[in-house]
Amino acid sequence: MDGGLIAVAVRAEHDRAVLAGLLGRDPVLHAYQLGDLDDFFWPYTSWFRRDDQVVLLYHGVELPTLLAFTAPDRVAGLAGLLAEAAPVLPARMWAHLSPGLEAVVSRWFVVSEAAAHHRMVLTDPGRLAAVPAVGEPLGPADAAELSGLYAVAYPGNWFDARMLETGQYVGVRERGRLVAVAGVHVFSPRWRVAALGNVTTHPDVRGRGLGAGVVAALCARLRASVDHVTLNVRADNAAAVRLYERLGFSRVAGFTECALTSAAAAG
Secondary structure, three states, X not given: OOOOOOOOOOOEOOOHHHHHHHHOOOOOOOHXXXXXXXXXXXXXXXXXXXXXXXXXXXXXXXXXXXXXXXXHHHHHHHHHHHHHHHHHOOOEEEEEEXXXXXXXXXXXXEEEEEEEEEEEEEOOHHHHHHOOOOOEEEOHHHHHHHHHHHHHHOOOOOOOHHHHHHOOEEEEEEOOEEEEEEEEEEEEOOOOEXXXXXXXXXXXXXXXXXXXXXXXXXXXXXXXXOXXXXXXXXXXXXXXXXXXXXXXEEEEEEEEEEEEEEHHHHO
């Protein structure tokens, strides 16, 4: 395994128009991959393709992340693509896998830290009007303060400070201190998709509706430039699932998030 470089035997796809056409057949399921077609993320991506199935390896974070999503009746096809790609995948990575694919990758990788997740999408934006929107836009100048909030309130975050350049982070300050935030993992006006992420509230002010308020404010901003506002949430986080459903989101797909380590590296 060579850190994500594409071997000759594996077909790599470098045409964004082709990838957009394939992924755009289900823009909600593939929202993160569509967003990664943007110039902002594209240099950090490697794409594997077999017929009309696509897998993405994103290596713009400390631990490369494999995204492999497909419809339930098409798992076998994507399993074949993963089998072809396995020899050139990194020895250690994170993965988001449609149901049924965890067993496939376990032929070559030790699977750990597995957790069931929901993909949700905003289907009833009218519900947002019932939640008072709060917060102000955050930008690159707020990176240090935001990192401080995450260290206290959300230490297991997936925050990439570069995303502040999108202008799609909203925060609430009280007495000059940042206490709540909602942001994005993906934002692409070109492909008309966004994925919420890094939503948190300081422990001192939880229970006051600030989390719902910043999400409502951010969704209003996002809907001006994208058609699909999505998010991922752990299936066992019942409070978060209820919150998002109250804001108009619906569960549309399940997947497993897990860590993968090659058998050789694990041994």
